[in-house]
Amino acid sequence: MDKRFAVMDLGTNTFHLLIAEGNINDFREIVHEHIAVKLGEGGINKDIILRAAFERGINTMKDFTRQIRDNKVQQIRAIATSALRNASNGKDFIREVKKETGIEIEVVDGEREATFIYEGVKAAGLLTPESSLIMDIGGGSVEFIICNDKNLVWKQSFEIGAARLMEKFHHADPIPPAAIEALELYLEHALSDLFKAVKDTNIYNLIGSSGAFETFAELAAFKRSDVFDLKKIKNYVFDYEELLDVTDRLLLSTHAEREANPLIIPVRVDMIVVASLITRYILQKLAINHVALCTYSLKEGVLAGMMG
Numbered sequence: 001m002d003k004r005f006a007v008m009d010l011g012t013n014t015f016h017l018l019i020a021e022g023n024i025n026d027f028r029e030i031v032h033e034h035i036a037v038k039l040g041e042g043g044i045n046k047d048i049i050l051r052a053a054f055e056r057g058i059n060t061m062k063d064f065t066r067q068i069r070d071n072k073v074q075q076i077r078a079i080a081t082s083a084l085r086n087a088s089n090g091k092d093f094i095r096e097v098k099k100e101t102g103i104e105i106e107v108v109d110g111e112r113e114a115t116f117i118y119e120g121v122k123a124a125g126l127l128t129p130e131s132s133l134i135m136d137i138g139g140g141s142v143e144f145i146i147c148n149d150k151n152l153v154w155k156q157s158f159e160i161g162a163a164r165l166m167e168k169f170h171h172a173d174p175i176p177p178a179a180i181e182a183l184e185l186y187l188e189h190a191l192s193d194l195f196k197a198v199k200d201t202n203i204y205n206l207i208g209s210s211g212a213f214e215t216f217a218e219l220a221a222f223k224r225s226d227v228f229d230l231k232k233i234k235n236y237v238f239d240y241e242e243l244l245d246v247t248d249r250l251l252l253s254t255h256a257e258r259e260a261n262p263l264i265i266p267v268r269v270d271m272i273v274v275a276s277l278i279t280r281y282i283l284q285k286l287a288i289n290h291v292a293l294c295t296y297s298l299k300e301g302v303l304a305g306m307m308g
Contacts, residue, residue: 004030005306006073008064009299010105012040012083012139012163013267015057016299017064019071024123024304030071032231035060036267039083040139040163049087058096065101077302078105081113082140082161110157113298114143117209118152120301121145121294124234130204135282136297137212137275139163144194146201154197160190162212162271165278173254175273180251183274187281198286205290206283210297211268212275217293218263219246236293243291247276 002021009016019031037057043050049057061078068076078097084090085107094105108116117136121127127149134145140161146154169175169183208216217236220243221228228236250258250272258269268275283291 002028003075004071004073005303006031006064006068006071006076007299007302007306008061008076008078008103009297009302010039010057010078010080010084012044012081012141012161013038013271014139015039015060015064017067018299018303019068019073020303022307024300024307027303027307031067033064033067035063036265038267043087044083044140044161044163045167047086047088049083049089049093054089054093054096057093058100061097061101061103065103075306076103077306078103079113079116079298079302080105080107081298082110082138082157082159085109086140086159110141110143110159111155113141114145114155114157115152116298116301117143118145118147118155118301119304120296120298121207121209122147122149123300123304124294124296126207126235126292126294128204131201132205132207133198133203133282133286133288134207134209134294135279136209137162137278139271142278143209144191144197146197146203153201156193156197158190158194160187160278162274162278165274166271170270170273173273174252175277180277183277184281187278195285203286203288205292206279206286206288207292207294208279209294212272212279213293214295215264215268215272216243216246216276216279219249219261222263230295234295236295238291238293240289240291244280247280250276 004021006019015037017033020027136143138161143157
């Protein structure tokens with residue numbers, strides 16, 4: 001049997017478990033799970049993990065540990081990002097996980113997180129000699145990476161993830177024009193470092209790394225009656241107008257309408273609205289009209305390093 005690897009991506013909204021064997025260019029998935037832990041629920045902007053979320057996280061880590069044991073994994077990495085690196089009780093959570101499961105969680109800073117995302121997108125084969133802007137919209141943070149198929153040119157993590165923005169701006173459905181205007185004004189200031197970085201770079205395309213972009217792709221494909229299976233693809237290129245239409249419909253939707261849509265997973269039912277707004281804002285601000293989804297992200301980037 002080939003050596004088996006397990007990567008856990010412990011995000012603000014979702015905990016992911018990927019168990020795989022082989023090499024990064026041709027690996028076989030044994031387990032690929034994502035659990036809506038919602039670690040940041042109710043406390044994301046107060047930098048605390050509330051008790052119910054804390055317990056959901058611990059229980060999920062116990063289940064992941066069981067699956068890792070049952071599948072005879074030989075090498076393990078557990079990577080924690082925004083919620084755990086910022087929460088006042090994040091270290092308590094890490095200690096509890098170690099005590100209950102034996103797993104050592106690595107808390108990475110935003111720069112390291114962005115590097116893993118780049119390595120994941122690179123492994124998917126989507127990068128070209130032209131400059132791309134990768135955007136990874138998480139619950140706690142958003143990573144931006146300027147790169148090509150040879151080099152990572154610039155990277156930065158911004159603590160403006162979908163859970164944070166939703167708590168600040170999305171209080172009514174459909175989201176009111178005044179809230180959209182306030183959010184865009186906030187992004188104008190929060191992302192000033194990004195705008196400086198791209199000033200002298202000709203960005204060919206925006207690559208959305210997994211997350212909300214998977215939902216955008218599924219909604220777009222469904223409207224065209226395309227057969228679409230996220231588990232079987234690494235990349236998906238959007239028609240620009242099609243993507244704008246998808247985000248338009250999401251911005252005009254109610255919670256009930258999104259909740260009733262089987263293509264929108266429960267953890268994204270509300271956060272997809274602010275994710276749509278960030279995406280549209282970046283496309284329009286930077287005048288980018290080529291957009292793609294990459295289904296690989298942080299966990300595949302970590303896996304690439306483990307598999308050598």
